[in-house]
Amino acid sequence: xxxxxxxxxxxxxxxxxxxxxxxxxxxxxxxxxxxxxxxxxxxxxxxxxxxxxxxxxxxxxxxxxxxxxxxxxxxxxxxxxxxxxxxxxxxxxxxxxxxxxxxxxxxxxxxxxxxxxxxxxxxxxxxxxxxxxxxxxxxxxxxxxxxxxxxxxxxxxxxxxxxxxxxxxxxxxxxxxxxxxx
Numbered sequence: 001x002x003x004x005x006x007x008x009x010x011x012x013x014x015x016x017x018x019x020x021x022x023x024x025x026x027x028x029x030x031x032x033x034x035x036x037x038x039x040x041x042x043x044x045x046x047x048x049x050x051x052x053x054x055x056x057x058x059x060x061x062x063x064x065x066x067x068x069x070x071x072x073x074x075x076x077x078x079x080x081x082x083x084x085x086x087x088x089x090x091x092x093x094x095x096x097x098x099x100x101x102x103x104x105x106x107x108x109x110x111x112x113x114x115x116x117x118x119x120x121x122x123x124x125x126x127x128x129x130x131x132x133x134x135x136x137x138x139x140x141x142x143x144x145x146x147x148x149x150x151x152x153x154x155x156x157x158x159x160x161x162x163x164x165x166x167x168x169x170x171x172x173x174x175x176x177x178x179x180x181x182x
Contacts, residue, residue: 015062016055018043024122026054028061036062045122050115053106057116060101066094 017037019025024042029035036058043051061067070091077087099116103109 015059023126024119026058026119028058028066030062030065030067034062041126042119042122046115046118049106049111050118053102053108053112053115054119056102056105057098057112059105060098061094064097064101066098069094 015033015035017029017035019037019039021039022041022044024039024045026036026038026042029037036055038055038058042054046054073083073087073090077083099112100109102112106112
């Protein structure tokens with residue numbers, strides 16, 4: 001049951017489906033009905049009050065239909081690659097929005113911060129490296145609670161100061177617009 005599409009048929013109580021899986025994971029699965037999928041490993045990693053905060057966070061994603069905002073951001077960045085930083089920032093803003101909604105539900109923002117951080121750490125510790133670039137078997141699952149997905153990628157140039165896209169474009173012979181910084 002590694003794919004989110006496989007989770008739709010899970011037996012659920014209300015909007016919650018629990019995977020019998022030691023790997024900690026939690027995510028909101030949009031659809032009709034929308035579900036919150038959480039693994040037994042994640043439930044074991046969190047204290048009862050942190051579980052309540054994490055579930056409130058995931059419910060906020062469903063109730064506010066964050067998947068639609070994320071879809072628009074991803075489509076815009078696919079059409080115009082210059083919008084990729086906006087898509088990353090928008091994804092982070094959606095996470096913060098869910099955090100604030102959860103903070104209102106549980107009436108304790110620090111509890112939500114602690115729960116989300118603990119869930120992210122538990123997920124990161126359990127991640128197994130294998131074909132992550134292709135999304136194949138063993139690829140670590142992204143969760144909405146993981147803030148590491150919102151970091152900027154390294155700049156081109158492999159760490160050499162001053163070697164950026166503009167310098168690379170100037171040094172490519174036969175490229176249209178050679179000599180101008182893009």
